[in-house]
Amino acid sequence: MQKMKYYDVIILGAGIAGCGLAYNLRKFGYSGSVLIIDDGKKNNLGYGHRIVSYEDVKEYNLPFSKKFKRLDVGMYNKVYFSIDYDFYFVNYAQACEHLREKSGYHLIEEKAKNVENNILITENNEYGLKYLIDCTGSSFFLRKKFGLPIPDIYWIVKTRKIQAKPTMDYDSFSFFFSNGDYFEDVYPMENEIIQGDWLYTRHVDFSKLSAPVNSFMNTYLNEAKVTEEKTAVFPVSPVMPLVSRNYAFLGDSFGNALPSVGTGFTVILDSSVMLAEAIIKKDLYQYKKKWTKKYLEKYLKIIALKENTHFNHPIVAKMKKYPSIEKILSVVKDNPEQFLAMVTDNGDPNFTKKMRNIYPRQVILWQIFHYLAIKFKYLQNHIQNRQMF
Numbered sequence: 001m002q003k004m005k006y007y008d009v010i011i012l013g014a015g016i017a018g019c020g021l022a023y024n025l026r027k028f029g030y031s032g033s034v035l036i037i038d039d040g041k042k043n044n045l046g047y048g049h050r051i052v053s054y055e056d057v058k059e060y061n062l063p064f065s066k067k068f069k070r071l072d073v074g075m076y077n078k079v080y081f082s083i084d085y086d087f088y089f090v091n092y093a094q095a096c097e098h099l100r101e102k103s104g105y106h107l108i109e110e111k112a113k114n115v116e117n118n119i120l121i122t123e124n125n126e127y128g129l130k131y132l133i134d135c136t137g138s139s140f141f142l143r144k145k146f147g148l149p150i151p152d153i154y155w156i157v158k159t160r161k162i163q164a165k166p167t168m169d170y171d172s173f174s175f176f177f178s179n180g181d182y183f184e185d186v187y188p189m190e191n192e193i194i195q196g197d198w199l200y201t202r203h204v205d206f207s208k209l210s211a212p213v214n215s216f217m218n219t220y221l222n223e224a225k226v227t228e229e230k231t232a233v234f235p236v237s238p239v240m241p242l243v244s245r246n247y248a249f250l251g252d253s254f255g256n257a258l259p260s261v262g263t264g265f266t267v268i269l270d271s272s273v274m275l276a277e278a279i280i281k282k283d284l285y286q287y288k289k290k291w292t293k294k295y296l297e298k299y300l301k302i303i304a305l306k307e308n309t310h311f312n313h314p315i316v317a318k319m320k321k322y323p324s325i326e327k328i329l330s331v332v333k334d335n336p337e338q339f340l341a342m343v344t345d346n347g348d349p350n351f352t353k354k355m356r357n358i359y360p361r362q363v364i365l366w367q368i369f370h371y372l373a374i375k376f377k378y379l380q381n382h383i384q385n386r387q388m389f
């Protein structure tokens with residue numbers, strides 16, 4: 001029988017989480033052995049492009065296919081205002097492979113089946129390990145294996161490639177909000193338009209994902225030819241534990257993408273820096289501590305804030321004075337830079353005093369109440385699951 005191979009770190013999953021971690025381990029001079037294992041199923045990796053900030057592209061030297069100079073923001077198909085800022089269209093699979101290649105760590109294509117006594121069992125092999133990092137995204141390999149809770153809020157998305165000569169500004173892409181849980185993004189490319197329908201939801205049900213009548217899709221592209229249509233899902237509510245003994249979670253595997261408009265790259269890459277440092281210091285709990293300090297409160301606040309504009313909560317729905325997104329956007333129009341901070345997830349969700357003023361007092365009280373409730377839930381989860389495995 002073949003001798004079992006041993007690695008200090010096994011990274012399971014070669015998406016942005018797994019490859020970002022590999023890159024940062026190398027960058028910070030980790031001296032242990034590292035293996036990346038991925039089942040090659042691609043899942044979300046198969047979904048062409050991601051919009052990535054200038055800072056991330058620069059920091060990681062990511063290859064990109066297009067630079068957008070502006071972001072248009074509006075309701076349905078009407079643009080309210082534009083923000084001048086560089087965003088990059090990055091091919092997801094290429095970006096991951098770029099980071100993995102730079103790391104120099106080997107990638108093996110195998111599906112992980114089980115883990116027992118610090119041995120990872122795949123379809124063909126068994127690997128001894130010191131640390132196992134679960135970067136399996138919404139497959140939730142370890143969480144399912146150990147019966148741990150999985151995130152309960154998701155963005156579900158349907159992307160389309162549409163054969164049409166874009167008539168809109170080639171240098172900008174658009175986020176069109178609606179007054180419900182839905183929003184739409186539109187990217188003009190050379191000979192086609194890439195469009196996405198998005199829904200922020202607790203129930204992954206693609207039948208609920210349809211563009212409103214007055215959306216961009218239905219207004220302008222009814223007759224156009226759709227050449228590709230795909231659906232995907234990713235979790236946006238971080239769930240504990242983040243670390244347990246010599247196991248850690250990174251990326252979608254614990255709901256690491258931000259709830260606001262579903263940006264994953266920035267926070268996942270930043271979290272991978274924290275995890276790489278903790279691995280080097282041989283103390284995974286340092287990652288948990290740093291992550292919790294920097295991010296947990298922020299996620300809980302965004303989730304609490306969104307609860308008002310999403311899910312049609314019965315209490316919120318009863319508040320007659322509850323402001324429409326149209327009203328919010330009209331205020332945002334005068335403060336586009338704060339809005340940008342919010343969509344790029346660097347800002348305070350209650351980004352201006354003006355914004356606060358348009359919320360009725362009951363809504364703010366409901367937000368606080370809800371924030372405390374979800375915080376309590378997270379703490380409870382954390383305590384219950386500390387000794388799970």
Ligand SMILES: Cc1cc2nc3c(=O)[nH]c(=O)nc-3n(C[C@H](O)[C@H](O)[C@H](O)COP(=O)(O)OP(=O)(O)OC[C@H]3O[C@@H](n4cnc5c(N)ncnc54)[C@H](O)[C@@H]3O)c2cc1C
Pocket residue numbers: 012013014015016017018037038039040041042043044045047049050051052110111112113135136137138139140141157159232233234250251252253256257262263264265266268
């Ligand atoms: C359509 C779409 C558009 C998005 N747009 C943006 C955007 O514009 N900007 C942005 O910042 N974020 C965006 N996001 C969010 C972001 O892409 C995700 O948060 C991020 O890609 C998650 O990366 P990950 O590495 O955690 O998971 P994944 O990319 O899902 O990688 C997980 C990997 O693990 C592998 N795997 C799973 N189970 C096993 C197993 N048992 N054994 C071996 N391998 C396994 C999978 O095959 C996969 O390769 C978007 C997401 C989607 C779906």
